[in-house]
Amino acid sequence: MCRTSPCGVAASPRRGPGLRKRRPSRDGPGLAGTGACPVPSPEDRGEGTAVDETALDKRAANHVPLTPVDFLRRAGAVYPGKIAVVHGDRRVTYGELWRRARALAAALTAMGIGRGDVVSILAPNTPAMLEAHYGVPLAGAVLNAINMRLDAPAVAFILQHAESRLLLVDRGFASLAAKALAGMTHKPAVVWIDDPAAIGEPPDALDYESFLAAADLSLPVAGVADEWDSLSLNYTSGTTGNPKGVVYHHRGAFLNAVGNALTFGLNPESVYLWTLPMFHCNGWTYPWAVTSVGGRHVCLRQFDAATVFRAIAEHKVTHLCAAPVVLTMLIHAPAEARIAFDHGPVQVATGGAAPPSAVIEGMERMGFRLTHLYGMTECYGPSAICAWQEEWGALPLEERAVLMARQGVNHVTVAAQTVLDTATGEPVPADGSTIGELALRSNTVMKGYLKNPKATEETLRDGWLHTGDLAVMHPDGYVEIKDRAKDIIITGGENVASLEVEEVLYRHPHVMEAAVVARPDEKWGETPCAFVTLKPGSEEAVTEADIIAFCRANMAHFKAPRTVVFGPLPKTSTGKIQKFVLREEAGKLT
Template sequence: MSIFETGLSKNRANYAALTPSDFLERAGATFPQKTAIIHGALRRSYGDFLNRSRRLADALRKRGIGQGDAVSVLAPNTPAMLESHYGIPMAGAVLNAINTRLDAMTISFILVHAEAKLVLVDKEFAPVMEEALAQIENPPPVIWIDDPLAEGGKPLGEKEYEELLAEGEPAPDWPRPTDEWQSMSLNYTSGTTGNPKGVVYHHRGAYLNAVGNAIAFGLTSSCSYLWTLPMFHCNGWTYTWGVTAVGGTHVCLRKVDPALIFEQIAEHGVSHMCAAPIVLTMLIHAPAEQKKAFSQRVNIATGGAAPPSAVISSMETMGFSVTHLYGLTETYGPSTICAWPPEWDALDLDTKAQRMARQGVWYPTLEDMRVSDPDTGEAVPADGETIGELCLRGNTVMKGYLKNPKATAEALTDGWFRSGDLAVLHPDGYAEVKDRSKDIIISGGENISSLEVEEVLYKHPKIMEAAVVAKPDEKWGETPCAFVTLAPGAGEVGVEEVTEWCREHMAPFKAPRTIVFGDLPKTSTGKIQKFVLRDKAKDL
């Protein structure tokens, strides 16, 4: 045994399991009077934020909810959603933040699959939650959130959120995890299958990715972060914890509206925000009367498709600095960043845009990144030309998919997480994705499974075959494009009929925006040639 191990042991004085809930403990002690949350006319200090989160944790524990129990939350970017990101893990339970754009059937699947012990729902989304619960034989109890800025909706469940908090005490002794590997968050992604897959996060990964965000994006205690990115999306890319880690201010925003965004930036001195590329386009093309002037420089991070040079130029002109990030739900959100070396400042705009298109280098809190040959697993040469699969590994990679060992084993293999994205590695070590997983359509920052859309199309009584691919779209990045072959004797079927069918049987944002009727190209074995359809979709 090494002399450095003899007589030295891990104990409470020199070791504590990492958990992002501790960020709020520190912020509450360090900045008790500082404004932590802004939401309309509401101002909530870090002291209040901490006490309310502790109350939520205690109330859950008194209901018998603890380690291994999922608590589902269907809410937009509100104070209650933020408190859920702390109070639920503080109870030892697992936070399941649900996409507010999902349909009732998908929400029902998630609640059953996660075995949710309690549901918190913003009153605006109570109708869809009510429909989802009606599909469950033994639905979990429900608490409704009465947010003053909600548009419509209704009470649902046994009591209101504030009444739930009143059941708890702000006791400081919440059960911290003894093992950093303990599950703390469950996020569902459509992946490459119709049914969503449950991605499980642990305390260590959430803590480290939040720290990585603070480092990579330059967060400080003076920052003001505007919530344009949904908190349900990879837990807000873990900025729900990252902003609190530095004691910054969370500026909540229920919905993405250019007029509101400019208003919040100007009024609250917003310094940082994250958004899908479509939000950048919305800001650029907002009416002149909505574009309020602001004096500060606003740092905006975007993921998905790289913004074109025209978008970068327009954003810079309006006072924004754009940062390109890359990640997946399986990697807690951002895992690589197009870090900007000083020597790139002198480049012309088009060249800058080309460099910014790269997914870049791995986060300071990720262990490693490489581009590998999909067949051999060996790293491809850094020549900027050889295509391989972008692979990641480290503490900020998911534990795996809930109740899906086969998909977990396929994703986490040979010591790497296989992203499914095809990329090249440039001589300077920067990765650049050249093609996405073939079955996934990323529209407005949301993943849409082509298989899920196809399944709905196949259920139409007049459709014999269907194939869905991504069609490039200037506004949304990509939109679903459906190629369908009608059943013999189907008669006339119009685009509107198929579109309406899809909207009735899935979340409306997943419905195809383009529908083409005709025979589908196939291989000699009868497999539909989607690469041919992708080329056709580009020209539509």
């Protein structure tokens, strides 16, 4: 009997709800019915077939499932003595990293966790988090890296929705994990991870090092049977407040990692600093990309400008990825925190809000070279890059910044990127002014949303991943996003659904109406701004500080509004709140 699993994709015949393979026409949408004259077949021309397909079948020798796990398998064999991971005073070689990942897979297998089962992890950018990106899929299981910034109810929701079998939890987040598990009926097993820099009491559970030490490395592990097998499960904010579980497959992760290595110029001499959380789109697939070339991972448990500068200089860091807020913090770091480095420009990839010219200039002055990316959880992170053109170097900074701030062209492993008219579904003209919806088609697009076939069908309809972002296409083929649909707010690189914040606001006893929009912020890119109408007689009973405190007590702090404006809300004749008016008002606030 075939074992079922939460993701429902353990073996080829079992695809799960809404996650089946899609087989579009070989010609692709938009080519049928064009009246084009078909090319005559060899038989029509009275000839034999151009290629005799006899005995040219797929077989073990010529068709191997693509999986990023193979990157570490190869690196462990090719570079066994090379330093793969740096974490404080700790050094881990590629040979050791492979053995530890193999031990994790064996330990999971021994406790009955296998193909399609979900293993969650609540940890910062430490070696254990990196090991999980290999050991969990090597066991055939699905990795679920959880955002540490979430509150306990959100973590509990993810663990329940994913039906996690095991939770790996860093000691520093044991309290958060305990609160999340307290309200759950069906709890996952727990293994706690120790770390020299962690603060907090460990849970009453098996520790990670003992878990690995007891593993039988001779025990066979499931590995990868099909590249369409589920590899990881990442939760992203949903418009109703509950996050959606995005399911990745091995093929997509392999290809996106290779695309990142090519696009970002990674090589065996590369030293990558982990300023981007590995829980965010699996670190944009860089846990696999850096390993694919045998580069070095420098782990960073917590971001601090002084620590970043020190790490860059000490380890001669060549690459890092970061949200715009991180760049701003580096630029405005106090003089005593800055440490000069002279080993060449550090390549920095940033996504989210377009960096202003002052940020680009400030980063270049300090020895960084900036590349603007676009992506979303549904496409494994980066899907578009503002590819550098040589002639831009001769332009004044202000003109160059305008070009560099665009989202750009499709990633090397993204098959197609376009901007579609929201009414007709046809591509808009490349005039830089006609607005449509940014859409993607690629092997690096998610399988779908876990247990949500309706949302999967809506997002992947008509052969495209519909991003929900409104953009224009420029004459040179570069896209530029003009607005975000569904009122998603990006603060510090994290997505916040405005409806989720509004739901909390409406629970406040003095709030009658509420609407939340993005307010521009120099540090965070954007922050939630709440417009609130109080109930009659409540004007003297509540303040801005009271509203903010209430939100922070009922949701993750980064999602809570930082600004609250009281007064009547602008509405249409049908009673719909005019959020575009509120966005304009938020932009004027000082």
